Amino acid sequence: MISCSQLTRNFAPSAGSVLGISQVSFQADRGEFVVLHGASGSGKSTLLLILGGMLQPDSGTLSLDGFNPYTLTRPDAAQFRARTVGFVFQLFHLIPYLDVQLNILAGLPAGSPNATSRADDLIKQLGLLDRQNDYPATLSAGERQRVALARALLKSPKVILADEPTGNLDPSNASIVLDHLDAYRKRGGTVLLATHGSDADRYADRILRLDAGVLVSATSRPPHPTSPR
Amino acid sequence: MISSFQLILREMRHSRLNTCLSLVAIIATVALLVGVHLLTAAAEREARRVSRDLGFNLRIVPRNTDPDRFFLEGYSDQTLPEDAVRQLASAAGTFVTFNHLTPALERRIRLQERDCLLTGLGQSVTGPGEKKQPMGFHIPLGKAHVGFLLAHHFNLKNGSSLRVLNRDLVVEKVLLEAGTDEDLRLYTSLADAQTILGLSGRISEIKAIDCLCLTADQDPLTQIRAALEKVLPEARVLQMRTLADARAKQRQSSENVTAFAVPMTLLAAALWVGTLFILNVRQRRSEIGLWRALGSGSGSIATLFLGKAALLGLIGGTVGYFVGTTIALQFGPHLFPVTAASLQANFQLFPKALLLTSAFAVLAAFLPAMIAVAQDPAGTLRAD
Structure with a gap:
């Protein structure tokens, strides 16, 4: 599903403390839950953005669902991203002027079949039924992250790239988010979750560790009993 | 979605x-x-409207007018057929250059032992489709507008009767003191002036406004003269440059x-x-x-x-x-x-x-x- 080799991205000195990545190579299969560890500034977000087709690497190769998004034209790359990748961010990135339901639906292109009923299902599953008409500013951090997760899940992407999705959440909300990501993995999706904590480790099939932009270790865990692999 | x-x-x-x-x-x-x-x-x-009230700034007179005499007398002693106005008005492009074409007949006359200026004014013609109110004043047949000094000399008031040579007129309006030869002027309709002077169907000039609105340094007179030459070769145009310049x-x-x-x-x-x-x-x-x-x-x-x-x-x-x-x-x-x-x-x-x-x-x-x-x-x- 994800295969990258020697991915490198350097930032200009003016970018300050943000570090790039250097010579990162790994693979993640369909239905695999990969946790990416590293301290703040270690390059986790950079790697996820490169994998999601949002940040072109300086060198190295990438294959995502059989395509290298950086060889596609801009419109094709945008469509590919819409179809293949779901993002969940630490800062939620909800659209402030859309209510919960429309924020979730914003993840889908116009005209997608059964979108509203699928969004309603996700709203129920994620416990947002009584907040579906509320705006992001009135939601708690946990609720916002659940909305962001629902937005990513709605389009049933091949890969979910989650950047510190539990970084701003209490343990209870963090568990809800991780449980749903695990359920998505069990349905055959691939999860790559970047975190500097350890709460996601119990869901991981594999744990990668980045240090100053370099992949320093990759630890496989026993296959999950319900994994489709 | x-x-x-x-x-x-x-x-x-x-x-x-x-x-x-x-x-x-x-x-x-x-x-x-x-x-x-x-x-x-x-x-x-x-x-x-305000500049219109300053007066016409173009005077189209017969070509054979002697300029020296024109400036000494204040009017042309030659005449054009009255139809020249219609001829000018109907020519294509006239109203790009001229407007408010007003036929006039002017002469110095003797009125009860005093000299005065008689001006007969015809109907002004404006561009086709224009809503502009014609310049000058419309004087009905048998009526007269009398200059300030003239009214004073003959003790004329609104409604007074006045016999001018062979024609009886009623004073419709006594004009305010202008401080110019206007004060010695007697305005009548063009038809009355033609009757009084025995110049039926004739005019001595066409008064007009210059529409180009170019200042003197832009040489409007050459363009105005060229435009007139095409339509009315038997006439020449004189521009009251101060007025035209002020307007432009x-x-x-x-x-x-x-x-x-x-x-x-x-x-x-x-x-x-x-x-x-x-x-x-x-x-x-x-x-x-x-x-x-x-x-x-x-x-x-x-x-x-x-x-x-x-x-x-x-x-x-x-x-x-x-x-x-x-x-x-x-x-x-x-x-x-x-x-x-x-x-x-x-x-x-x-x-x-x-x-x-x-x-x-x-x-x-x-x-x-x-x-x-x-x-x-x-x-x-x-x-x-």
Whole structure:
């Protein structure tokens, strides 16, 4: 599903403390839950953005669902991203002027079949039924992250790239988010979750560790009993 | 799952301050321009009326008029057929150069042992389809307008009877003291003057206004003479340069003010709207990054900003048109009392105002929209 080799991205000195990545190579299969560890500034977000087709690497190769998004034209790359990748961010990135339901639906292109009923299902599953008409500013951090997760899940992407999705959440909300990501993995999706904590480790099939932009270790865990692999 | 139009509406409602400030800029600009348009037209009408009252500035006289004698006497002792006016008026392009063509017959006459000037004025002819009120004054048959001194000499008042050679006239109006030869002038209808002088069907000149409105250094006389030569070769034209120059300068200065003020207003408004859109783009950096992450292309991102600009243009254009018109109609009559009745809303301007305002707003938002399109989404989405 994800295969990258020697991915490198350097930032200009003016970018300050943000570090790039250097010579990162790994693979993640369909239905695999990969946790990416590293301290703040270690390059986790950079790697996820490169994998999601949002940040072109300086060198190295990438294959995502059989395509290298950086060889596609801009419109094709945008469509590919819409179809293949779901993002969940630490800062939620909800659209402030859309209510919960429309924020979730914003993840889908116009005209997608059964979108509203699928969004309603996700709203129920994620416990947002009584907040579906509320705006992001009135939601708690946990609720916002659940909305962001629902937005990513709605389009049933091949890969979910989650950047510190539990970084701003209490343990209870963090568990809800991780449980749903695990359920998505069990349905055959691939999860790559970047975190500097350890709460996601119990869901991981594999744990990668980045240090100053370099992949320093990759630890496989026993296959999950319900994994489709 | 939500259309760009709905997104734009919701965002405008969410960013109330930015939306309101943009709308204020657009409304103020459109109101100002619509108001200026209406008031400039009113000012031109007023200036025309005022300069018209200064008198005709062109005198078209028979070609064989002796200029020395003309300037000594103040009129031509030669004549043209009265039909020359119709001939000039019906020629193509005449009203580009001339207007208010007024046939006149002038002579010095002896009236009860005193010399005076008799001027018979015919009906003025204006350009086809023009609503301009003809210059000069219309004097009915059998009536006379009497100069101040003349009235004083013969003790004439409104309604007095006056016998001029073979014709009995009634004084319709005693003119105010002018301090010129007007004070010794007796105005009658052209037909009465022709009867009195025994010059039936003849005129001594055509009085007119120069429409070119060029100042002396722009050599209007050559153009005026060339235009007349084509239509009425048996006539020549003399320009009262001081009057013509004053009229041209007045009009040109009004046009210069408009030519300076309109682009300046548009530039200021474009900078205002453009700056607000740049602020809007900066505020929405995270949102733009998210749309990119969700798979939106450059066209969709640009549509969010250019569509918003077009919508603001439509709303601002509509409100601005009515505000500008209302202000012009409210204050115009006080500013231009002479032509107050002519000040009316210009509804033909409304669709133009909408179209141009939308185009203007889109243009002002174009650079910010391109900044949004070119924005690196990774920079706003990166957590570490």
